[in-house]
Amino acid sequence: MAIHLGPNRYGKAECRLVTVVRDGERHELTDLNVSTRLAGRLDATHLTGDNADVLPTDTQKNTVYAFARDGFASIEEFGLRLARHFVATQDAIERAQVHIESYGWRRLGGHSFARAGDEVRTATLTATAEHAWAVGGLHGLTLLNTTGSQFKGFPRDRYTTLPEADDRILATAVDARWRFATLDVDWNAAFAAVRDGLVGAFVDTYSSSLQQTLYAMGERVLNTAPEVAEVRLALPNRHHFLVDLSPFGLDNPDAVYFAADRPYGLIEGSVRRDGAAEPGLAWDLGAA
Numbered sequence: 126m127a128i129h130l131g132p133n134r135y136g137k138a139e140c141r142l143v144t145v146v147r148d149g150e151r152h153e154l155t156d157l158n159v160s161t162r163l164a165g166r167l168d169a170t171h172l173t174g175d176n177a178d179v180l181p182t183d184t185q186k187n188t189v190y191a192f193a194r195d196g197f198a199s200i201e202e203f204g205l206r207l208a209r210h211f212v213a214t215q216d217a218i219e220r221a222q223v224h225i226e227s228y229g230w231r232r233l234g235g236h237s238f239a240r241a242g243d244e245v246r247t248a249t250l251t252a253t254a255e256h257a258w259a260v261g262g263l264h265g266l267t268l269l270n271t272t273g274s275q276f277k278g279f280p281r282d283r284y285t286t287l288p289e290a291d292d293r294i295l296a297t298a299v300d301a302r303w304r305f306a307t308l309d310v311d312w313n314a315a316f317a318a319v320r321d322g323l324v325g326a327f328v329d330t331y332s333s334s335l336q337q338t339l340y341a342m343g344e345r346v347l348n349t350a351p352e353v354a355e356v357r358l359a360l361p362n363r364h365h366f367l368v369d370l371s372p373f374g375l376d377n378p379d380a381v382y383f384a385a386d387r388p389y390g391l392i393e394g395s396v397r398r399d400g401a402a403e404p405g406l407a408w409d410l411g412a413a
């Protein structure tokens with residue numbers, strides 16, 4: 126029976142990095158979580174324990190902190206610089222991916238900040254010697270419409286108990302990633318445009334299903350951000366169930382809800398621009 130080494134990669138996960146730019150009294154804060162992944166001709170270390178091609182994950186972590194010393198205008202720019210550095214300087218490394226989470230802080234004053242909720246901006250930058258790819262993203266953006274949503278016309282079988290809903294609460298925590306067709310992008314402006322598109326479509330769409338809202342959100346992003354080739358969305362349906370108050374002799378005119386934690390519907394999908402460039406390694410460092 127033949128046995129062989131399958132796809133593999135290695136790197137330093139979750140380097141927590143905070144930077145402060147001290148411009149007089151007004152300080153700028155970034156709060157990141159940076160992960161590196163390297164792949165390439167790494168058979169030797171797995172098969173014989175020869176580490177000649179294994180840039181230590183400790184060195185990868187140090188590189189993250191050292192490059193941060195130079196500053197960066199966006200997490201996409203920072204991640205691209207790191208990913209390109211690893212493939213350019215390590216012979217055996219053919220593919221590098223840097224994933225960055227950016228935690229928001231709301232300004233309270235010149236040098237004071239409050240953590241801005243659960244929303245996280247993300248970026249995934251992948252490089253080979255010849256190409257690079259960028260994926261932007263966000264997760265933890267919780268949205269809720271108190272009306273403008275229904276769910277009707279679904280099939281019923283002997284296990285169906287769900288009543289048809291003419292008017293319901295629609296709530297979700299958006300998990301979105303979007304693939305750029307180019308690297309010639311004003312990254313922070315693009316992030317703002319995509320985020321506005323996601324939120325705007327959620328607010329504006331009369332929803333017959335969360336699936337319909339998902340498509341509307343992806344379509345709006347592609348219409349507002351020309352650099353984006355594809356949007357991938359995962360939308361948990363944060364169910365809000367009307368509480369039966371009749372045991373207490375009370376009516377419930379769509380006023381009192383139970384916000385269920387789990388289980389939840391999970392609606393996932395991607396919306397793509399026709400004719401856009403192939404994704405290459407953008408989504409997945411892959412096996413090569």
Ligand SMILES: O=c1[nH]c(=O)c2[nH]c(=O)[nH]c2[nH]1
Pocket residue numbers: 276287333334335336362390
């Ligand atoms: O928007 C929805 N999509 C579904 O697929 C679904 N299924 C369900 O039980 N409720 C809902 N709501």
